[in-house]
Amino acid sequence: MLELSLTRLHEGTVLLYALSVLLYFIDFLHNNRKANRIAFWLLAIVWLLQTIFLFLYMVKTGRFPVLTIFEGLYFYAWVLITLSLAINRLLRVDFTVFFTNVLGFIVMAVHTFAPVQMESSVHAQRLVSELLLIHITMAILSYGAFSLAFVFSLLYLIQYDLLKRKKWGKRLVRLGDLSKLEHMSYVLSVIGVPMLLFSVILGLQWAYIKVPDLFWFDPKIIGSFTVLAAYSVYLYLKVRKQVYGKTLALINIASFLVVIINFSLFGTLSKFHFWYT
Template identity: 70%
Template sequence: MYDVLMTRLHEFTVVLYAFSVLLYFFDFIHHNRKANRIAFWLLAFVWVSQTVFLFFYMMKTGRFPVLTIFEGLYFYAWVLITLSIVINHLLRVDFIVFFTNILGFTIMTIHTFAPMQYHSHVMAKQLISELLLIHITMAILSYGAFSLSFVFSLLYLLQYDLLKRKKWGTRLIRLADLDKLEKSSYILAIIGVPMLLLSLILGLQWAFLKLPGMPWYDIKIVGSFILLTAYSIYLYLRTVKNLSGKKLAIWNAGSFLIVLINFFLFGQLSSFHLWYS
């Protein structure tokens, strides 16, 4: 009973850490201090939880947890979270904080879902299944965000075309103004990109545990990274190059085509996604 409770607490901590990373990414791209504060307090809760787990583990074993690879991973994740909190509080370097948390989340995921640390084979198998469930859920949620982002870009292009051709009427009035459509599309892309990145981290962890002989050049994996790259370029063009308007909306629409190809075509051609579907 105790082991099950601790496992659930570890899983809950990973989910909170994922939300923290999402909010840090939103702040990193959109310079939203409210998102930064919420992300910081979520991360602080994760740090407290990890510190408590670490303390109880040391009390249970009577030694410092660095003698095995799994203990080392746990302590390494704790160190990264601690450094992230210190950097966020003292230096406020958003770039370093975000990527430190990406690394910390990866290490924590590897440790939490590694079946070798669980004495029960049933528990280890259940953890791997739950890892897959979280991976799929986050991937679908990211696809949902990209889909809505595409819809807003499509409405932007329609509105743009109506205004250019001076087609005044009820259709034009019912559509939101161009700025709102573009901003909505942009915010949804900000939500989708880190969610897809975290989903890929979880998915690769699952594949490493469940399919050790899986080819890393599998079409589904390659397609997912192409998709991540396409939307990352979209955010780069919007935030760094200050590109806006029709060209950006077209890029977003083109990126959504990759979503459809990756979901419907590459999923069927994949050597292992068909296996667990």
């Protein structure tokens, strides 16, 4: 009975999240500050409920919940909501919050309504180790940084287009200036790259210990190094070649597409990433 009630509460949280995103969309279209404030507090409630669910799950399982795709998606959504709340309070970039939460809602909806694999808990028990825990947590946090970098790059392109077409108005101001959007995208990419690199190193170390027949051409390994290569090229072009503007934003967006492919497709093809099954 309690588990059923928690399930219904979790579904209610998704509805609250949907309402928050809707109000952010209204604010996006009509510059409605009242809708923005209500959306923020609804999002804060969603974050609080998600945090409680995470804590209860940790108490129930006795570990940090990131060892299966079911758990990883939920933690990823929690990271995105946490970052969006921080941005809303610290940077006051409203449209970044909107686009970040659209992405977060998609992740949370997939997590909530996807069928849970019964054997996931079995795999989780087999994979429990501090090394693996750190590896997965750092990977998800790096994906969170890359997600926000993607959002800032996307907003850059929208702002760039509005300026080019001379579409002046409140929306133009609220998007933030181009230099700030580009700088934030760059900073978040700088944060994400070393975190993902450390995650890959720890993951390979764990696999070397736990997987006797480690296949170095495993799709997940190749995908992770491809993500690192894509963002390394982005950073190289930014720092060494002084590439900036629309071209740099497009490169960042393309790099994030590699992240999505690596997170979803390559994970299902991997021979030893059981937490993706």
